[in-house]
Amino acid sequence: MKQVVFLILVAISAVVTFPVSSVATGPVDNRIWATLLKKHVTDGRVDYDGFKRDEAELDRYLAILSATDPGALSHQHQFAFYINAYNAFTVKLILTRYPGINSIKEIGSFFSNPWSKKFIPLNGFKVSLDHIEHDILRNRFKDPRIHFAINCAARSCPPLSNTPYEGDTLETRLEEQTRQFINHFGKPFLKDNTLFVSRIFKWFEDDFSGNPLGFIRQYADNSLKQALENASAGGDIHLEYLPYDWTLNR
Numbered sequence: 551m552k553q554v555v556f557l558i559l560v561a562i563s564a565v566v567t568f569p570v571s572s573v574a575t576g577p578v579d580n581r582i583w584a585t586l587l588k589k590h591v592t593d594g595r596v597d598y599d600g601f602k603r604d605e606a607e608l609d610r611y612l613a614i615l616s617a618t619d620p621g622a623l624s625h626q627h628q629f630a631f632y633i634n635a636y637n638a639f640t641v642k643l644i645l646t647r648y649p650g651i652n653s654i655k656e657i658g659s660f661f662s663n664p665w666s667k668k669f670i671p672l673n674g675f676k677v678s679l680d681h682i683e684h685d686i687l688r689n690r691f692k693d694p695r696i697h698f699a700i701n702c703a704a705r706s707c708p709p710l711s712n713t714p715y716e717g718d719t720l721e722t723r724l725e726e727q728t729r730q731f732i733n734h735f736g737k738p739f740l741k742d743n744t745l746f747v748s749r750i751f752k753w754f755e756d757d758f759s760g761n762p763l764g765f766i767r768q769y770a771d772n773s774l775k776q777a778l779e780n781a782s783a784g785g786d787i788h789l790e791y792l793p794y795d796w797t798l799n800r
Contacts, residue, residue, distance in 0.1 A: 578615070586611070591710050592712070594799065596703070598649070601644075602648060612638060612642060616672060618631065628717075629717065630720050633700055636701075639669075639682075640700075640703050651798070652797060653797055654703045654704060666680050692757075695725070697750050697757065699727050704794070706748065708727065709730070732766055732774070737774070738766060742781075743788060744789075745788070747762065747792065748791070748792060752789075762789060
């Protein structure tokens with residue numbers, strides 16, 4: 551009886567076929583993105599005219615991202631994947647209306663903003679930039695340094711890096727981007743005992759453990775660190791948040 555059952559199962563397995571997923575599970579190939587970034591990003595400023603000329607190449611890279619199964623990647627490679635996806639699809643979103651816009655906010659409408667637009671095919675679903683940033687990057691990885699790696703196409707955003715993020719070097723890159731923003735690109739400045747900082751620290755205060763000043767101290771270079779220490783000696787430091795320039799970072 552057992553032999554009969556076994557033979558039946560063998561026969562069934564010979565004729566039953568299972569669907570093969572069209573989603574890739576191997577390492578992400580970021581070479582196209584690397585080439586585009588090197589050509590069209592200088593000191594954080596983006597040549598959208600150049601990206602427009604190379605939009606077909608950008609679409610090839612976005613297709614690679616869309617065909618990737620993030621769940622098959624390691625934790626760090628997933629982290630890097632979603633950062634690259636956010637940045638690359640943000641460029642694509644700008645190109646859908648470029649050169650007819652001066653700000654990403656012009657892509658939105660009275661009822662929605664550009665970040666809620668579901669135009670990104672990932673892992674079998676259409677998702678938005680908001681989904682990648684808030685539901686995945688912030689919620690899953692819980693690392694405040696993401697705010698200095700993702701770029702929203704505005705002048706006040708942390709600069710878009712001209713090299714892709716890779717899982718193997720992600721920790722070093724996040725440290726570099728954070729220090730660069732705090733000490734150079736978006737450098738806070740002191741006036742008496744008031745520290746003027748990017749509004750990023752207000753919008754995402756909880757991500758900085760409710761203590762943006764402590765986070766800034768952690769990454770401050772020698773000159774900023776000394777200035778903060780001198781100001782602290784005269785009393786508590788108060789934070790003021792700078793206006794945000796949403797003009798395209800071109």
